[in-house]
Amino acid sequence: MSRQPTSNRRSEQSRQAILTAAAGLCAEVGYAATTVEGIAARAGVGKQTIYRWWPSKAAVLLEHMERVREAQAGFPDTGDLRADLLAQTSAVQALFGGDLGAVWRGLLIAAQSEDVAAAGVRALLEQAISDAKERLARAREAGELRPDADLDMAVEIIYGPLYHAWLLRARPLPEAYMKEVLALVFEGLAG
Amino acid sequence: MSRQPTSNRRSEQSRQAILTAAAGLCAEVGYAATTVEGIAARAGVGKQTIYRWWPSKAAVLLEHMERVREAQAGFPDTGDLRADLLAQTSAVQALFGGDLGAVWRGLLIAAQSEDVAAAGVRALLEQAISDAKERLARAREAGELRPDADLDMAVEIIYGPLYHAWLLRARPLPEAYMKEVLALVFEGLAG
Amino acid sequence: MSRQPTSNRRSEQSRQAILTAAAGLCAEVGYAATTVEGIAARAGVGKQTIYRWWPSKAAVLLEHMERVREAQAGFPDTGDLRADLLAQTSAVQALFGGDLGAVWRGLLIAAQSEDVAAAGVRALLEQAISDAKERLARAREAGELRPDADLDMAVEIIYGPLYHAWLLRARPLPEAYMKEVLALVFEGLAG
Amino acid sequence: MSRQPTSNRRSEQSRQAILTAAAGLCAEVGYAATTVEGIAARAGVGKQTIYRWWPSKAAVLLEHMERVREAQAGFPDTGDLRADLLAQTSAVQALFGGDLGAVWRGLLIAAQSEDVAAAGVRALLEQAISDAKERLARAREAGELRPDADLDMAVEIIYGPLYHAWLLRARPLPEAYMKEVLALVFEGLAG
DNA sequence: TGATAATCGAGACGGTACGTCGCGTCTTCAG
DNA sequence: CTGAAGACGCGACGTACCGTCTCGATTATCA
Secondary structure (H helix, E strand, O other): OOOOOOOOOOOHHHHHHHHHHHHHHHHHHOOOOOOHHHHHHHHOOOHHHHHHHOOOHHHHHHHHHHHHHHOOOOOOOOOOHHHHHHHHHHHHHHHHHOHHHHHHHHHHHHOOOOHHHHHHHHHHHHHHHHHHHHHHHHHHHOOOOOOOOOHHHHHHHHHHHHHHHHHHOOOOOOOOHHHHHHHHHHHOOOO | OOOOOOOOOOOHHHHHHHHHHHHHHHHHHOOOOOOHHHHHHHHOOOHHHHHHHOOOHHHHHHHHHHHHHHOOOOOOOOOOHHHHHHHHHHHHHHHHOOHHHHHHHHHHHHOOOOHHHHHHHHHHHHHHHHHHHHHHHHHHHOOOOOOOOOHHHHHHHHHHHHHHHHHHOOOOOOOOHHHHHHHHHHHOOOO | OOOOOOOOOOOHHHHHHHHHHHHHHHHHHOOOOOOHHHHHHHHOOOHHHHHHHOOOHHHHHHHHHHHHHHOOOOOOOOOOHHHHHHHHHHHHHHHHHOHHHHHHHHHHHHOOOOHHHHHHHHHHHHHHHHHHHHHHHHHHHOOOOOOOOOHHHHHHHHHHHHHHHHHHOOOOOOOOHHHHHHHHHHHOOOO | OOOOOOOOOOOHHHHHHHHHHHHHHHHHHOOOOOOHHHHHHHHOOOHHHHHHHOOOHHHHHHHHHHHHHHOOOOOOOOOOHHHHHHHHHHHHHHHHHOHHHHHHHHHHHHOOOOHHHHHHHHHHHHHHHHHHHHHHHHHHHOOOOOOOOOHHHHHHHHHHHHHHHHHHOOOOOOOOHHHHHHHHHHHOOOO
């Protein structure tokens, strides 16, 4: 997200303080009430130091998300697709309920109106989707998935319900939510 | 959404101009760039006339959505669940691509930060979900759906992929998108 | 100074508060440390209310000076030029030592870099000079002044020493300063 | 003005570049628009190199003025006071119209709000006044001036008109301006 | 058929946050 | 190991909208 990939003059301390402050504010007061001035104040930093390196608050949060993502393992592959999907989607569901969920929610909002945020969110999302598709492709080879299944669509069928319930309906989800969703979509609504 | 549902003094002309201007702006410049001042100017109306009847721009757009919804037929019921679902979800998909899609997108954003918008969106959404659940309940009776299917979850499985593809991925969808989704989720990813 | 000579919607209360606050700040902390934000805060007013009616802090102070000037009598004319000059210049000297002196000092500074201030200061200054010249012209008719005296120059000779001592040297002046200056310049340095 | 009058480590080249750049900028864009960053950029120097040796832009300009002053002869003394005054004040008038006039104007502004500048300006001004007073004292001895003339006041009477016309009125002056002023003040306005 | 009172358009008001500029200090690194 | 380059915390700038508040000027009932 930084304009100049790595300026050696840049203060790593300020960078960290800004990322942390932004994520904290977003979790505490929500994306809309998170202001650049607020981030700067909480990080003990001048506003210009934020604007020097990021074009907007969304870009700051994006970098935060990217860092978190980088620290995570890839898509699990134990050989059992349903078990792997359950593990992965349940982890996502748990994450949605935490501070990072608030940040991600904010970014999804920002992506609707800012090009920078839209591009960053797209990149993050497509990366995750790409990981999932790879796993699904292997499963399709192994006969765990219909041979004619469109993988993009499969991903949407698996994650769509979770996003619908979390982002749009904002309803409390049982811990086993994804277990049941996977059972239904794998075995078919028609039974 | 109006505070005083029916004031005989109220100018119906202004009301219409405001609703139209708001929806138009939202479609043209996006929700974030749609301002109350902009709506007032385009509608040829004073700001106070907006604030007198609606608490925020989201409330104006909500009323617009409600009016459109009222003008629509309920959930179709021909006796063939899959055909009805296809008809309904395809209509929704078409709507997402038009001006009303921009308005709905804006409201979904607003719902993340404003209580009024959240309540209104929830009402609209839950009404639609309720309609769908009723149709699904009848289908379950008729044996078109597994007898143990959770209807809330079923709705999320049917609409989730569409929202995921439209709202989050913002990818262009083939006309037959929902046809294929329904085929997959009814017959099961496992095949 | 106001863009629209007299808007009937304008708040006279805010206007007064702003003029008073600006003059007060200027007297207390000096022109350079007087900020638009500071004026707004002290006047209990939004910044925009200042920018709506004045292009800069200098313009606000100019209006303050103009109002004070309007409330003042014209150049005295008792028939005795030296006595009139003494009365007038002594009043000016006294004024320089008070709060209005700080304001005027600030405007003279601003006039060096801002066109708006320069124009306003010029207008005030030339008005005062014009008044003085009129009085001097009458005195010249009456034989109290050399018949060949250039009046612009005469004004500069009379007020120049005071400005030099007050603005540039910033030295404390005896009450009778102008009395002695007038004696010297009227009778001649050569004696 | 420099804190450490003679540091052997100091780059004389940078010093000269800074003084020249500062004076040039002041003449071209005015004192207010002359920024430390601008001086540094024009001089091809880091900002710190300026702040290491001068406390502010005013101090830089002050040093420039001092250097110019040092290169000048003292107050002329041919034995004819009026001729000497005319020579000296006409030189000053000419200087006011050039680049150095812009610098001096800037310093007079700065002196109204900065202590450092005020002290420096005062020193320069009082030195010049002192020189003038010495010359006037000799003339008073010689009977060219009234024996009771206050010399501080005499200086103000001689230079005040010029400053008034140049700094405050900013009016174009005829070349013979000071000749006429001296004639009037020496012979008296009353004639 | 006025009086009268709510609503209208217009837009000024006190605010908050924006994104930018320049300050004077601090840090990095090339010569 | 100096000095250019420039990042840093900071404070003020002038602008955009917010939601509230006055203004007359309609305008639609009721006396």
